[in-house]
Amino acid sequence: MSNKQNKIIRLTLSYIVILAMIFIVVYPLLWVIGSSLNPGQSLSGSKMFPENPTLIHYQFLFDLEKSNYLLWYWNSMKISITTMILSVISVAFTAYAFSRYRFIGRKNGLMTFLILQMIPNFAALIAIFVLANRTGLLDTHIGLILVYVGGQIPMNTWLMKGYLDTIPKELDESAKMDGAGHFRIFFQIVMPLAKPILAVVALFSFIAPLGDFILARILLRSEKNFTLAVGLYELVAKQFGNEFTKFAAGAVLVAIPIALLFLMFQKYFVSGLTAGGTKG
């Protein structure tokens, strides 16, 4: 009897805590959706549940003549996708070499990667800025992409190496016996088995440039070249609060597709991190 009462109390308390948490989690997100539907411009007049909701801010963002928003969106997608492709290729090569071959410099290489992944590459932001300036890559997307890809390599190489180490070496050895070359073993035997970790690396290197603010802010100078992070920040920072509803609409349009994509692949994220992370 008291056991049952205990259970009811425990579950009720749990539900109360969970509901409170869900409220805290969802409130800011609902609030920004509400703000984006306000007819006014500024933060001061915006309400979470506007009396006469409107889509004018969305229309404004989609108007290429008035706003650069679509351009930023396009820039961000272009940068993220290119970074993703280049990262996956270079990480797969590097991780495979470190996992499967014993060569001079391997140990030092691994150690270097380990240390490099601890220091975010934007710590050297002066250097990146000056170097980009010197090479004429300032305010270009290609410069930004190269910095992103380079920054992705150390951490993702460790992640992927950890996973490749778990694929039995007997597989490639027997393939070698059968006369398969290096590239054949890589492309036809190991990579198909490494699909889960390839997906994780791809997702990481897609998401990271989207969330990055500091490097894009340093390297991109003209408004036409901005990514979403820099563009939206400028929108808010220029005159704080005065264009808040436009920012809110822009934020919603970024958050929803990314969140959906993320929720779809969330399982891989977790399994990839625990597989590669705890081992490597």
Place this chain on the structure above:
Amino acid sequence: MEETKKITNHGRNAALLSIIPGFGQFYNKQFVKGFIFLILAMSFAFTFYDVLPVGFWGLFTLGEIPRLDHSVFLLIDGIIALIITIMGLGIFALNIYDARNNGKKRDAGLELNSVRQQYHNLIDNGFPYLMITPGFFLLIFVVIFPILFVLLLAFTNYDLYHSPPAKLVDWVGFQNFIDIFKLDIWRTTFFAVLAWTIVWTFGATTLQVALGIFLAILVNQKDLKGKAIIRTMMILPWAVPSFITILIFSGMFNESFGVINKTLLPFLGMEPQPWMTNEVWTRFALIMIQTWLGFPFIFAMTTGVLQSIPEELYEAATVDGATIMQKFFNITLPLVLFATAPILITQYTFNFNNFNVIFLFNGGGPALPSQNAGGTDILISWIYRLTMTSAQYGKAAAVTMILSLIVITVALWQFKRTKSFQEEDMM
């Protein structure tokens, strides 16, 4: 057969001869390889013979005539010259090593590899290098080069008053570091920023970890309904890009118009607070926001671990008469912490360098009169401020060195202890 063997010095001879690249290989009668080395060395000399001396001159002097010599560009070119030289020396060393090795093989009376075998050897041994080359090159130019640059910059007086092309930059030795620890304004600022960085790192990370683990265990209760939908909701802050939510929060915390001061606090019967102008309140808000942003990640990880704990463990504990608390402290918590430990530690290093939340929320502010950093600036955002706002490049580089030193120490200490690293067959 044995008695015809003479004592030869092919190894030594070949190594000596290959001071001119390729000649050691010729001596070993490996002509194709010798030619390759010779041509490589000649093209290297031709391409760089006038560039490298200028590069090193620039690196040592940082320029001599203002307006004509651009110190920073000279520094860049100098570092590139340094990298090229190191690569050249590497190839040169390989050339000597190869000649010596093959010479020794001849000394031992062994047959040398034919061109065909050499080709196969090159493919087999060179393959891993071929694979790491693209990544490695990129790494050199976007990661290692910047690190070298900052390392050197920390020993110069590059700032607003020594700014090329109008002025020259000079080497000043350890002056930047001495200033940071000796000059009052720098010392106060440095230690204030460092103290807050530490409080921030431990406060925010520990809170988000504790909340994540607590909620994961709460939701994982067997008789709780609606797990799937609850878990999706809990992961939302992780799914939305953080720069967006931070900007949303900075709107919500706005002192005069934000929803927190206008609606939420009055609803709870509390006074509005100066979230953006009083550094204590800003810090409090930042830690709360980071907890909101960071707990879902830990939540997801812990949920994964919890689902893999076999039910029998708990059943056995129940048979032995363990209470819920005992089960939690002796089974659940140790297993969770053990499985997620490496990830938890990376969370600390992440927050140590969490620029986005500090900068996007309130730009590191509010400004404090007693120091040249904002009230909520952590080391990394202070570096940004020194670079982008006050053009104190030399000092910023020195702070970067100190920051990197801290991070590397922690990282090495951590990985020495990680099981995976000890298990790794490091040759």
